[in-house]
Amino acid sequence: MSDLIDEPIQGENAPEFSVSELSGAIKRMIEGEFAHVRIKGEVGRVSRPRSGHIYLDLKDDRAVIAGVIWKGVAARLASQPEEGLEVVATGRLTTFPGQSKYQIVIEDIKPAGVGALMALLEKRKAQLQAEGLFDASRKKKIPYLPEIIGVVTSPSGAVIRDILHRLRDRFPRKVLVWPVAVQGEKCASEVANAIRGFNAMTPGGALPRPDLLIVARGGGSLEDLWGFNEEIVARAAAESAIPLISAVGHETDTTLIDYVSDQRAPTPTAAAEVAVPVRMELLAWIDQQDARLTHALTSGVTRRRDRLRDLSRALPRPDSLTEASRQKLDHLDERLPKALTAGVREREVALGKTAGRLQLATVQQRIRSEHKTLVSFTGRLRLSYERKLSQLSDRLAALDRQRLAMGYEATLKRGYAVVHSDQGVVTNKAYAETARGLEIEFQDGRLKLGNGSQKKSASKSGTPDQGSLF
C-alpha cells in the first residue's frame, strides 16, 4: 500500500539525462549560443604541430580558453599569433564531449590594436638588436654605381614607377623587378624569398645577380606595412650579401627591415637617389677633371718655362764672375813690389838699430882690456918660466957634475983608456982582433989605430950620435 502513497522527494520528478544526452545538450547550447564571438585576450602557449594547425591558449588574468586555428585559416593570417601578443580573435566555440572540454575555433586573429602591434615590434627589435643585427659594423657600403639593381616590390603601382622614373632621370641602369605582395598574409614570406632569391643568383648568369637591392613599398597603415616587420623578412635582409636599401612606407614609418638594411631611404624615390649618382653631373665632373688635367699639365710646362727664363736671366755673364778676382789680382799685383820694398826697408831700419848698438869702441876697449890681461899673464908666464928654467939649469949642472964625477971620463983622467971600434966599445982581446976602426980614447982625445978612412967614417958616425943626444 505504501507503494501507492508516494511521498515525493524533491527533484526526483526531473527527467534523467544520459551523459551523452547532457554533453550533446551542452554542445548544442554552447555552439548555438557562441557560434560567432569576438574575444580579446593575450596569447598564451602556442604549439604548431606538423599538421599545420595551430593550437593556442587565450587568456586573461583569471581564465584560459583553449583555441585552435585550422591549417587553411593559419595560412591566410596577416600576422601570426605569438605568445604574449594581445589579440582579438573571431570564431566559434565548440566542445569535445569525449573529454568534457571546450575550445574556440578561431577564424581570424589580429593583434588588439596598434598598441599591441607596437609592443610586439618593440619585442622583436630588442631581440634582433641583442643578436647584433642592427650593428653599424654589419652595414655594407652601397656601391657608387651599381650595374644591376634588384627591386623587391609590387610589379604594379606607384612605387616601382617612382623608382624607375628616378633611376631614368639620374642614371639609367639595368633593373630586375621581383614581384611580391606588399601587404597581406603572403607579404613577409614573399619578400624574404625574393631577397634570398636575388642573393642566390650568379653574377653574369641568365638571371644576372644584382649588385644592389631595393626593398620598397608605399605608405600605409601599420597593419599594411606589417609584413616588413616580420622576423623572416628582417633576417633575410640581414643575411643578404648584396647591399640592400629599404624604403618602406613614408618618411615617418620605420619598419623592422629598416633597422637591418644597409641603408634606409625615407621613400622609394629617395631609394633610387641613394642607388645611383646623377649621370649628367658626373659627365660634367669628368669634363671638369679633363680641363683641370690639361690645365695642370700646360701650366706645369708654362711655369717651368717661365722659371727657366727667369733663371737664365738671373744667370750672370761669365766675365762678371771673374771680374772681382781679376781686380783683386791687379790690386795685389800693385801691392806686391811695394810690399817687398817696404819689407826690405823695414829690415834695413832694424839692421840700422842693431848696428847702432854694435860699437867699435866697446870692442876695442875689450880688446885692450884683454890685451892687458894677456900682457900681464905673459909677464907672469915669463917670470915663472925663467924661474923654472934656472931651477932646471941648476939641477942640470948639479946632475952633470954628478955625472962627471961618476962618468968614465973622470976615470980617463986617472989614466984609464977606452977602446972603441966602429961596432962599439971593445972590451976583450978576441973582439979587438977582428974589429975594424979601432980607436983609443984618452982624457984629451981619441987615437986612431989604422988608416985615415976609418977615422973619417968614425968622425962621420960621431956627428949623428951627438945630434941624437939632443
Added chain:
Amino acid sequence: MTDTPLAEMSFEDAMRELEIVVSKLERGDVALEDSITLYQRGADLKKHCEEKLKAAEEKVAQITLGEDGTPNGLKPVEGL
C-alpha cells in the same frame, strides 16, 4: 697611382684615382717626366669613366616565378 688595369676598374675607383691624379698634377710638385705620365694616366682614367657613363642604358625586366616561388624567367616590363 695604382697599376690596376683600367678595364677591371670600377667607375668609382677610376673616379677616385682621376681625382688624385688631377690634384697631384695641380700641386705641381711632380717632375716634368712624371707629370706627362700622370697626364696620360689621367686621360686614360677619364676615358674609362666616360665610357662607363655613356654605357648607361635602361633595361627593366620582371622576374617570373614558378609554382614554388623560384624564378624561372624574365619578362619585359613596359609602361612604367
